[in-house]
Amino acid sequence: MPTSINHLAPPTGGIADNIAGFARALRAAGLPVGPGAVIDAMTALEVIDIGKRADVFTTLESIFVKRHEHALIFAQAFDLFFRPAEEWKSMLDSVPLPDHAKKKPPPASRRVQEAMARPQTHEEPKAQEQDLRLSVSDREVLQKKDFAQMSAAEIAEVARAIAKMRLPQAELKTRRHTTDPRGHRIDMRKTLRQALRTEGEIINFHRLGRLEKPAPIVALLDISGSMSEYTRLFLHFLHAITDARKRVSVFLFGTRLTNVTRALRQRDPDEALASCSANVEDWAGGTRIATSLQTFNKLWARRVLGQGAIVLLISDGLEREADSKLAFEMDRLHRSCRRLIWLNPLLRYSGFEAKAQGIKTMLPHVDEFRPVHNLTSIETLISALSSQLPPHHRSAIRPAA
Known part of the structure; x- marks a missing residue:
């Protein structure tokens, strides 16, 4: 990894290698940087004083950054990639950088650090083919692995796989x-x-x-302690389909209901999830399903459940106050939407039975009961959302495979 930008050195040799390596790191972090941009960057460095860190930053930013949401990622990558050497530290620190480069590292910094740490290997084709087979095998295992049992690296890989998912347009x-x-x-x-x-x-x-x-999609996600991992990864899925389907409304509930639809519309997934977390005060806390559904039915149902909306309820159904109020609010929600799909991670157990009072109270008021604990279950959900249903279809309530 380079440690400094040499004073007044032409963009050849080491500098050219550094710019090419920097471009590769930006591509790994998600920025669309092509060979043409690398050539433009090397040409531009010939006409500036590359001993001035701020000038190099501005020059490369003007070439590599094409969208506003990529500016923070570029600034983080630049700081990590071009770290000044000790002999130039006093000179470079005296040169101010743009304001957005001085801010606290954004949530996307983890993705940038992973891109920087990715080794540059030059292996033989046979070794690359073997690694490819291993990676395919790993993906097959990852498809069926429970989200709650994954390591941090596996969760990051799943998040990248979910970001590539696209929901076909089930037209109404x-x-x-x-x-x-x-x-x-x-x-x-x-x-x-x-x-x-x-x-x-x-x-x-x-x-x-x-x-x-396309039918509007309304997601109600439980953020209690037992649901936090599943909800966080399902938010990645909702972020991925928001661009294709503009009418997607997302609400988080624990002890209270929070509308995070606007926060989830940010282009960068890490920024979107960080914004959602900032808007919620009771993440990984308790849960009050009946009270949260009452708030939704009273304040939001008429606004977002029109035109044949499909409701996705993501919760384990472990409600302490499973009384007539919960049944009433579930029935009201069921009657207000075209289709109510309950996604429950407890269905990952083959011997699951609806013994909890909250689950038994909610089950009669849903159209479909599906698992949501791994990539395979999300792909099955995509197929279900893409299917056409009659206007007042009510399917049999049974756990989906």
Whole structure:
């Protein structure tokens, strides 16, 4: 790893290698840096005084950073990669850096540090092929491994796999119409307007079809102590599908309900989850499912459950106050949405039985009961969300495989 930027040295030799290595680290950290940007960076360094750290920072930032959310990652990577040597420390410290480079390292700094620590290996093709086979085998094991039993490195790998997931658009037909060559309704206005060009003679009939939109998704996530690991990784999944499906609303509940929809819309996943955690005061604490559902039904249901919304309830159902209030609020939520899917990590046990009072109270009011404890269960959920259902479909309540 380089330790300094040499004073007034041309961008060849060691400097060129450093810039190329820096670009590789940025790519590993998630920035789209291509060979053209590396060539531009080397050319730009020829016309500046590379002994001035702030000038080098600004030059490389203007070339490598194309989006606002990448600026913090670049600043963190620059500080880690170009650490000044002791003999230049007094000179470089006297040169101020931009304000966003002086701030506390952002949550994405862990991803940057992992990218910096990644070894640059030059192995033979046979050795690379063997490593590839091992990595595929590791992924197969990781697919079925419980989130709660994973190490920090495995959780990071799962988070990267979830970030690549895409949810197919399960379309719902609306009452509105749009141009459709195969539609069953004639667009009389457009047809007659086209006929004016042929002196009133109708040559082509323009047709209309039902406008289809993806169903809104509303997620209610339990953040109690027993659910914290599962909820954190499921937030990665919700962040991954938010870009494709704009109508995604996310609420966290423990002893109170918190709307984190806006926080989860940040582009960088680490920034989004850090923002969610900052907005919640009772993470990994107790849980009051009935009270949280009552707050949601009273304040948010009419705002977010319109147009055939699908509700994902992520909780283990271990409610201390499992009384008529919980049954009433679950029934109200069930009637307000198109489809209610309960995701429970307790279903990872093959001999699971609904013996807890809270689970027995909630079960009659859900459409589907599914596990959410590993990557395979999330992929199965994606298939379920992509399927079409009749307007008032109520499937049999049974644990999904």
